Structure formats: C-alpha cells, structure tokens
Amino acid sequence: MIELGKYAGPVLAAWAVSLALLALMVAQTLLADARARRALEQVERNRG
Numbered sequence: 001m002i003e004l005g006k007y008a009g010p011v012l013a014a015w016a017v018s019l020a021l022l023a024l025m026v027a028q029t030l031l032a033d034a035r036a037r038r039a040l041e042q043v044e045r046n047r048g
Contacts, residue, residue: 004011
C-alpha cells in the first residue's frame with residue numbers, strides 16, 4: 001500500500017466517503033430506472 005504518513009486517516013476517510021456517495025448515486029439511479037420502467041409499462045398497458 002502507498003505510504004500516506006500522517007495524512008493516512010483523512011485521505012482514507014475521504015476515499016471512503018467518496019466511494020459511499022458513489023454507491024448511493026448508483027443505487028438511486030438504478031431505483032429511478034426501475035420506477036420509470038414500471039411507469040412506462042403501465043402507460044403502455046393502458047394504451048393498448
């Protein structure tokens with residue numbers, strides 16, 4: 001592992017927060033996609 005010296009804690013914490021936020025954004029995007037697909041399927045069923 002890279003030697004971070006006295007900054008190891010803040011650097012690793014920043015990485016952890018960044019990765020957590022990225023994971024939350026991906027999850028939110030996937031949930032929004034599923035919601036939009038369900039809504040579109042409902043509209044298509046009602047039209048047909």
